[in-house]
Amino acid sequence: GNSVTQMEGPVTLSEEAFLTINCTYTATGYPSLFWYVQYPGEGLQLLLKATKADDKGSNKGFEATYRKETTSFHLEKGSVQVSDSAVYFCAPNSGYALNFGKGTSLLVTP
């Protein structure tokens, strides 16, 4: 099955700083890749996705590119806001369910 390695948190950034959260995975074949976000006290929301190699997913200023050669799907944002404070999960699709990384907690301070 797939496995996911996600950078450990917590990550603390000042508002308007650049964000990168690394994610690498192992998989058979070429799974769809997802980033989910969980705001404090809430459930999981789909942030962005990529379904094939070299696809770039984007949403709310966040971006991630499906890199087949390095089996990576790093999440980036050019200028974070306080409202981006949340836990971010990288999750490849196994073909019937999601395999989650352990999550990266992000705190953005004013």
Added chain:
Amino acid sequence: NAGVTQTPKFQVLKTGQSMTLQCAQDMNHEYMSWYRQDPGMGLRLIHYSVGAGITDQGEVPNGYNVSRSTTEDFPLRLLSAAPSQTSVYFCASSWGPGGKYGYTFGSGTRLTVV
């Protein structure tokens, strides 16, 4: 369009009690799955279903049972609750071949076993 509905939102059980966590979706999705979320562990797959009448075990299935008699419903049963089952449980449904295009999650059930 309600999406994925989970009930109850909160539950406290005594050790040894049984209960069913309900999950229903109204999007006609074939794939459904249950996860538990524990601090520092991310989300781990308990059971999944690829269609009515078809279920299989995930990473942490012990102590849980599922069935899928309809496309809409995918209940999770705790047979004899243990404190180790204290967790937040999420149900999801997905679309596209093998869930390729995305997963929609319910709002979760916070379960405490005392």
